[in-house]
Amino acid sequence: xxxxxxxxxxxxxxxxxxxxxxxxxxxxxxxxxxxxxxxxxxxxxxxxxxxxxxxxxxxxxxxxxxxxxxxxxxxxxxxxxxxxxxxxxxxxxxxxxxxxxxxxxxxxxxxxxxxxxxxxxxxxxxxxxxxxxxxxxxxxxxxxxxxxxxxxxxxxxxxxxxxxxxxxxxxxxxxxxxxxxxxxxxxxxxxxxxxxxxxxxxxxxxxxxxxxxxxxxxxxxxxxxxxxxxxxxxxxxxxxxxxxxxxxxxxxxxxxxxxxxxxxxxxxxxxxxxxxxxxxxxxxxxxxxxxxxxxxxxxxxxxxxxxxxxxxxxxxxxxxxxxxxxxxxxxxxxxxxxxxxxxxxxxxxxxxxxxxxxxxxxxxxxxxxxxxxxxxxxxxxxxxxxxxxxxxx
Numbered sequence: 001x002x003x004x005x006x007x008x009x010x011x012x013x014x015x016x017x018x019x020x021x022x023x024x025x026x027x028x029x030x031x032x033x034x035x036x037x038x039x040x041x042x043x044x045x046x047x048x049x050x051x052x053x054x055x056x057x058x059x060x061x062x063x064x065x066x067x068x069x070x071x072x073x074x075x076x077x078x079x080x081x082x083x084x085x086x087x088x089x090x091x092x093x094x095x096x097x098x099x100x101x102x103x104x105x106x107x108x109x110x111x112x113x114x115x116x117x118x119x120x121x122x123x124x125x126x127x128x129x130x131x132x133x134x135x136x137x138x139x140x141x142x143x144x145x146x147x148x149x150x151x152x153x154x155x156x157x158x159x160x161x162x163x164x165x166x167x168x169x170x171x172x173x174x175x176x177x178x179x180x181x182x183x184x185x186x187x188x189x190x191x192x193x194x195x196x197x198x199x200x201x202x203x204x205x206x207x208x209x210x211x212x213x214x215x216x217x218x219x220x221x222x223x224x225x226x227x228x229x230x231x232x233x234x235x236x237x238x239x240x241x242x243x244x245x246x247x248x249x250x251x252x253x254x255x256x257x258x259x260x261x262x263x264x265x266x267x268x269x270x271x272x273x274x275x276x277x278x279x280x281x282x283x284x285x286x287x288x289x290x291x292x293x294x295x296x297x298x299x300x301x302x303x304x305x306x307x308x309x310x311x312x313x314x315x316x317x318x319x320x321x322x323x324x325x326x327x328x329x330x331x332x333x334x335x336x337x338x339x340x341x342x343x344x345x346x347x348x349x350x351x352x353x354x355x356x357x358x359x360x361x362x363x364x365x366x367x368x369x370x371x372x373x374x375x376x377x378x379x380x381x382x383x384x385x386x387x388x389x390x391x392x393x
Contacts, residue, residue, distance in 0.1 A: 002040070002051035004058045010035060010049075011062035020068040029071055029105040032063070038071075038104045042088065046100050054287070071106045074337045078148060079103040079110035083156050086226045090173070090213040099154070099175070109336075111152035112230075113143040113176060113200060114223070118393065120145070121361045123158075124167040124220060125391065128202060130159035130174065137161075137174065137212070139182075139205040145358065149185045149198035150334050152178045156226060157207075158219045163389040170388055171219035175211040182206070191350045193330040196338060228298055230359050238286070239279050245309050245348060246275040248341055249316040259319050268319075271312050278304045299365040300373065306355035306362055309340070313349040320345055 018031045032038055033047045037059045042048025064070075073080055080103070087099055102108040119126040128141025139159055149155070155176040162170035176183070182205040187195035214222040242250050253260065253268060278301070285301055317324035327346040340348055356362040370376040383391055 002049050002055070004055055007037070007040065007049075007051065007055055007058045008062055010037060011059050015063070015066050015068065020066060025069045026105065026107070028069055030101070032068075033101050033104055037063075039084075042100075046088070046096055047104055071104060074339075076103070076106045076109055077337075078112055078152075079108070079154075082112060082226045082230045083110045083154070085229045086156060086173075086213060086222060087175075089225055090222050092210070094210065095175070095213070103154075108153040109148055109151050111146050111149045111155045111178070112226070113146060113149075113155045113157040113202075114226075115145050116142060117144050120357075121364050123223075124171065125388070125393075126158060126160060126171070127393075128157075128159045129163075130161050130172060130207070132161070132209075133206075135209050137172075137207045137209065139174070139176070139202050139207060141202050143200040143202070144197075145188070146185075146198045146200050147196060147338075147358075148336065149178065149200050150187065150195075151336055154178060155200075156213075158223050160388060161216055161219075164387050165217070166385055167383065167388045167391065168220045169217060171223070172216050173213045173219035173222040174207050175213065176202075176205065176207055177211075180205045187332075187334055189332060191353065192347055194333045194335055196335050227360065238282070241276065241279070242272075243279065244275065245312040245316075245340060245352070246272055248345070248348070249312055249319060252316065252319060259321065264315070264319055267315055271308065271315060274304075275308055275312065278308060299360065299368040302359055303362055303365045303369065306352075309348075309352040309355045313345070313352045316345045317349045324349075 014032060014035050014037060018028050020028060023031075036044055036047065036049040038047030040048050040051040040056050040059060041053035043050055071080075084100060084103055087095055087103075091099070099108075103110060113128075114123060114126075116126050116128060126141075128139065128143065130137040130139045132138075137159075139157070141159065143157075146155075155178055157174045157176040158171050159174065160170050161172040164170070178185075182203040184201040184203070185198050186201070188197040188199055189195045190197060249268065250272065281304070282301055285298065324345050326344070328344050338351065340351065360368075367379055371378050
């Protein structure tokens with residue numbers, strides 16, 4: 001069993017062989033992956049050592065103290081938080097060897113081709129078709145609200161392979177090459193003026209059967225692994241005290257006493273406590289992950305994340321008064337990541353409106369928490385056993 005002392009020794013050996021100040025960033029990250037120090041709980045040869053997940057913090061602290069570069073996790077969050085655990089669980093050995101290393105080092109960015117114009121909250125109703133042609137699948141359809149599609153090399157994709165089955169049963173999960181000539185990415189300009197999201201059109205895109213994850217028709221089961229990890233990565237991200245949205249408003253409160261009122265003070269105190277409770281709950285969730293796979297608790301964390309962000313950003317705009325109505329820049333940009341705290345209050349207020357939609361709508365997540373956490377009766381679903389082709393659309 002690998003322990004903390006051994007991991008510190010391995011980290012020191014990596015640093016000695018590849019001094020961060022003298023080593024190319026990419027070379028260092030590849031060496032770290034090969035040394036099993038990328039994600040220590042992954043198997044040997046796949047960036048890990050089969051060690052307890054909790055020991056990752058030991059490696060991270062050693063390397064950070066030495067000034068080692070990280071893999072810019074915010075930029076490649078979809079790959080790290082969603083694609084990687086799905087590939088690890090359902091991918092062939094060849095797929096794991098091919099995709100996990102460049103994914104972790106950030107050499108290849110990933111996106112998620114799940115939602116569609118007619119299948120957002122009801123994801124299982126998706127209509128993108130994949131038809132088998134020998135050792136390949138030919139895919140046609142449209143996806144929407146795709147973060148990072150404009151910079152992605154690969155995508156995780158779910159498509160309908162059997163329209164004669166009920167909607168949850170006729171779906172298969174694939175890895176899609178975003179450089180295929182049949183893939184067209186168009187920007188979706190948002191309320192913030194940016195276009196971090198995209199719509200993606202798939203026209204006769206050919207995917208090798210070797211890039212299928214899981215069995216044919218088992219795509220919904222595979223997608224659940226992705227979605228549970230997505231909600232944990234969104235709602236359960238590690239933050240310091242006053243990290244995230246609560247930080248800027250707390251700083252403004254301390255530095256601008258002329259803006260304070262009794263009512264705002266009470267609201268800020270309430271939200272500060274709720275943000276801290278959510279942060280500590282996220283720590284507990286990560287401790288639970290050490291013992292197994294993410295469960296529906298991640299949905300609860302994502303719910304809290306969305307509600308708190310919207311309430312805190314609203315309080316911040318109100319606290320700033322007329323200043324809160326200002327907006328720094330409406331220039332159309334296609335950013336590689338979302339930076340909630342790197343811009344001003346107006347951006348945070350507008351961007352947080354999407355938090356209750358992206359990564360699973362709050363309404364759907366409330367159902368998940370009610371049924372899978374609280375054990376309440378399931379919501380009636382009249383279309384559950386009807387063939388997808390016979391559903392009203």
